[in-house]
Amino acid sequence: MGRIKTEHNISRKDVIIQKAATLFKEKGFKAASMRELADIVGVEAASLYNHIKSKNELLNIICFDVANRYIHKMDEIENEKISSLEKLSKLVRYHIVGMINDFDEVYVSDREWKHLDNPYLSNLQTQRRNYRKRFAAIIEEGIKKKEIKKIDAPTAVLIILHAISGIESWHRSKQKINGKELEENMITILIGGLKNK
């Protein structure tokens, strides 16, 4: 039986989850198999099941880990004593950095969550809907305080999140600018346009 290479304090289970995220991103959840995952991790398929019950459990973990992180950040930002525009800017930056640094998990949680089973599926749908409402509420608050231009807040959320998901192309691009430059460019475009002069 092969051995799982672990780095620092990352557990075997964490390694399996990370490799699963990469595999699901590249092949799609449906097409990916536990056998392939075992090959990538470097163990027998049977021994994966010492750590993980099923392919679906892996998807659950990936999706809910990402959801937790974003909800936690939202809680934090909502409670900060800063302007609404700064809150929005922080939130947008968190999304951008997430897409740059934790691309595989974020991508999978964003594109493959539809393959979750219930009750996880409907639970995550509700979480996503609430998250977007809170995102829009920050924009609405900023409009009320005249920090942000008058626009339709849910539409702005939609536009911002889609623009950020475009970082997918950046990952695939051959001649790419560095991550920090990408981050600043995106903030310039997405926040610059919303700022009320």
Add this chain to the structure above:
Amino acid sequence: MGRIKTEHNISRKDVIIQKAATLFKEKGFKAASMRELADIVGVEAASLYNHIKSKNELLNIICFDVANRYIHKMDEIENEKISSLEKLSKLVRYHIVGMINDFDEVYVSDREWKHLDNPYLSNLQTQRRNYRKRFAAIIEEGIKKKEIKKIDAPTAVLIILHAISGIESWHRSKQKINGKELEENMITILIGGLKNK
């Protein structure tokens, strides 16, 4: 044999192409069948072939029609005697309106073109690459003239086009704002952020 309902000056072939775009959008090109298309159009499958050689020909027509329209618009805008920022604004607006009004064709040409056969596939890839270069060149010209903020132009193109592709969610959304309002919101966010004050 059923009859194809034609409106105004739209030919039978045009009706078939429009219905094909809707079908390809909903099921994906691969999964869609000529039999289904015949059902939707309201004719026998065999009689579709009086107008169209194959499913692939339909995809060719959809993709190249859309490409032609965008290239034609790009030619037109490049030659206008207006500022680079106004050129960019016109171009972005054209993309937004295209996604709102001609959603099915634009969506199919943007998502399903990878299923084209060669030489069409590589031809369209080249056209897409050139189009994005010309798009970036307008932004670069604007930066040089100090009308547009200093950013990485190809990245700005990527962000803008992804944000616009988000109109897909708007089409699926139940409580949506009207198209004109969406258009203005998108211009506010995407062009507002790039404008050099």
